[in-house]
Amino acid sequence: MLKRAIVSLIALTTLISAQEVAIVGGGIAGLTAAYRLQQEGVDAHVYEAKGRVGGRILTAHVDGRIGELGAQNISDGGDAENLLKLLDELNLEVSESFIHLHRKYVGSDRPIDQDELLKEIPQENLEERLESLAQNATNMRDVLLALTEEEGELYRFLNVRLACYEGDSAENLSPIYTTTLYHMLHGGLCSAHPGDETTICVRSVKNGNSTLTEKLAEALGPKVHLNTPLASLAKEPEGGYLLTFRNGETVRAGQVILAIPASVYNDISFGDAIPRETLDSIQNIRYGTNAKILVPAATPHRITFVNDWMIGFFTPKCDILTCYYTQNYSRFTPETIDQNSDRDFPMIERTLNVQLSKPEFALDHPFVSYLGPVGYSWPIDPYAKGSYSYIAPGQESILLSLEKQGQETVRTLFAPIDSSLFFAGEHTSILLDVPGTMEAACESGERAARMVIEARRTHRTPS
């Protein structure tokens, strides 16, 4: 019986090969790491669960225009030094434009201008007042209630704006997001967009952000393995790791970079490769509830709608209305996406005097053309399980703690293990001012590659 089980196990598992470095996850973080390692002559392979690379970057063609169903704005990463350098090296151009923000809250009987809502909050000593509120608050809900006194229109307006930018409703957000709130109350958006209230600079890769991840994959060629979700990672007695994929294939690697979102760690068995306490903390990282429906717009509008579950804004050159959903409203499926349009499109049609067709649920492939509105839900995507990581109340010290590892600074939670297991992905970035961005992911990939190279230089690594 045991013999038969062993025979069938061998039949199921095909040993592909032994490699120097295995990178799990083909988003911008994993691809950047692989690209840098390849440049240094290291044999690095990327294992990606889906049939495409790019992860939370997904460009679509919407009625002939470029639409981003995932990450759109490079400037959310501040000066985005790492990303812009990479784009430059790959000869990819950046297109720049502006979102005009004339925000109206449309969640009550009559549309209310942002200015009218915000005038309730005195601007005097605002920064100091917010800081002191944050010190006594458990979450952002406490901070908002101290400012607005009730869950009225102003509270709901600010709650959905926080949920859209930071990922979740105020009660689930740590009081550290008071900094974002401060910028929002000043008319800006966050520390990366502190500007005035009328415009936000949007920078994207010309022809779509997926152009970047596709180009990196092209440079890596056969070293990118699609449709290979990792099932388990085990430490080998002689050093190195055994990776087993859901299709039964296995690979041995001297060093591993995990460049997958923390939200999917629960689906992978790590044995003793990651200490229990570290794994628990990683698995507890929370992910935002954000999704988009992109609506091609015939005429430009400069209005931004805010209701209690969605912000609608016109993206560069005002040719697409992005409906940015939060909380449970973002968990739509191909079968239920109509509920979002049935609920929200009449308001848009009335306000813009247009007629909209029903949205499609996007295919999980870049550069697919859609004739009309199209949406994608990241919280229901099995390999993202959310939009971007955020810090929940009580997680501040574990997620914000940094430490030195040789020449590099790392997040303590994501310090390399045994000089052979490394972490990358936006959630591991040390750019604490621009969390959850493409720049944060890119920074983490660059750093992981440097650390792998340094470890190879100073330790004997099995390969």
Ligand SMILES: Cc1cc2nc3c(=O)[nH]c(=O)nc-3n(C[C@H](O)[C@H](O)[C@H](O)COP(=O)(O)OP(=O)(O)OC[C@H]3O[C@@H](n4cnc5c(N)ncnc54)[C@H](O)[C@@H]3O)c2cc1C
């Ligand atoms: C709606 C939305 C809007 C956004 N807007 C912006 C924006 O405007 N500006 C900005 O800078 N950022 C934005 N972001 C955030 C940005 O998309 C991410 O921070 C960044 O793309 C994350 O890259 P990553 O490589 O860390 O992770 P990912 O892109 O998630 O890549 C991880 C990869 O791992 C793969 N994977 C998962 N599980 C497994 C497994 N078991 N085995 C193998 N592979 C696996 C996934 O399929 C994925 O390809 C947005 C995100 C969303 C969802």
